[in-house]
Amino acid sequence: GLALTLPGPALPVLQNVVHDGTPVTLLPADRLAAVARERGAATAGDLPPEQLTEALVERHEVHADVTSGAYLSRLRGLAHRARTVVEDTGANNLYLALGSLVWELDGRELRSPLVLVPVTLAPASRDGAYRLGVDETGSSTPNYCLLEKLRQLHGLVVPTAAEPAEGAALDVEEALTAVRAAVAEAGLPYRVEATADLAILHFAKYRLWKDLDEHWADFAENPLVAHLVHEPTEAFEDPAPDVADGVDLDELAARCPVPADSSQLRAVAEAAAGRTFVLEGPPG
Numbered sequence: 001g002l003a004l005t006l007p008g009p010a011l012p013v014l015q016n017v018v019h020d021g022t023p024v025t026l027l028p029a030d031r032l033a034a035v036a037r038e039r040g041a042a043t044a045g046d047l048p049p050e051q052l053t054e055a056l057v058e059r060h061e062v063h064a065d066v067t068s069g070a071y072l073s074r075l076r077g078l079a080h081r082a083r084t085v086v087e088d089t090g091a092n093n094l095y096l097a098l099g100s101l102v103w104e105l106d107g108r109e110l111r112s113p114l115v116l117v118p119v120t121l122a123p124a125s126r127d128g129a130y131r132l133g134v135d136e137t138g139s140s141t142p143n144y145c146l147l148e149k150l151r152q153l154h155g156l157v158v159p160t161a162a163e164p165a166e167g168a169a170l171d172v173e174e175a176l177t178a179v180r181a182a183v184a185e186a187g188l189p190y191r192v193e194a195t196a197d198l199a200i201l202h203f204a205k206y207r208l209w210k211d212l213d214e215h216w217a218d219f220a221e222n223p224l225v226a227h228l229v230h231e232p233t234e235a236f237e238d239p240a241p242d243v244a245d246g247v248d249l250d251e252l253a254a255r256c257p258v259p260a261d262s263s264q265l266r267a268v269a270e271a272a273a274g275r276t277f278v279l280e281g282p283p284g
Helices: 008-019 034-038 049-059 068-089 144-154 172-185 204-219 223-230 249-255 262-272
Strands: 002-005 024-027 061-064 094-105 108-123 130-134 191-200
Touching: 002 068, 008 024, 008 049, 008 094, 008 108, 008 130, 008 172, 008 191, 049 061, 068 094, 068 108, 068 191, 094 172, 108 144, 108 172, 108 191, 144 204, 172 191, 249 262
Parallel strands: 024 061
Antiparallel strands: 002 061, 002 191, 024 130, 094 108, 094 191, 108 130
C-alpha cells in the first residue's frame, strides 16, 4: 500500500471528493511550493494541516508518502497490480482505506483499515502524474473482515458501522467514533487512528464465507447441493429431464452468440435444462 499525507479532520473531505467522482491527483511527498521550502518544509508532513486540507479542497491534490525519484515506479507498479487482480479475479481490490485500528493478535501488533472505498488509479497526463478516481461499480463499506474477527475474538459488535444505503457514502467520522466507543467500552487496549492509505486488499475468502453464511438456504434449493447436504452417500438422481434426443442442436446453434460444435451445444442444452453434469474438455 501507499500512505497518504492528510490531517485526520480531512478524511471525510477526501472521501466526499472521491465519492462525487472528482479525480484526485497524487503528488510526491517532496513536491512542495518554493515558499514552503523557504519556511523549512522538506516533505508534505511538515506542512500545516490547514494547508494540506486547502490543497485537497481547492486543487484536489493529496501528497503520497513517496519521493519524486520513486514516484513513477511505485505508482505504476501499484496500478499494474490492481489491473492484474481485476483481470485475474474480476473484482477490483484497490481501496482507499480511511482510518485504521491498531491492535494485537497472537502477540503481533497489527494495523487494519476501517473504512474501504473502492477506487481506480490511472496516469493523468504525459508528465506521469497519477489520479485517484472512484470505482462506480462498488461502494464505501466498513472492513467486514475486521469487524467479524473482533466479534469472534472479543464479542465486540459495532452496530453503527453498518453499510450505508445504496448510492450513499459511509460516514467516516461516525464509523471511527463507533469503533473507538466499542473498543473503550470493551476495555480493549486498542486505538483508532485517522489515517489514509491506498492499498490492494484481498477479500475473496471473506466474500465467499459471507455469501455462504447468508444464503446457504438458497444454495440448498439446488438439487445437487441438497443431495450433498442430506444424502451424500447415496446415488444422485437428477430430477431435471434428460434432453439427449429432444433438442434441435441446429436451432440451438443459431441462437448461440459464438460458434460451437455438437458436443459444446449438447453441454449448452444440458445446462439450459437444469441438468447436473460434469463437463470434461480443453479450456474454452
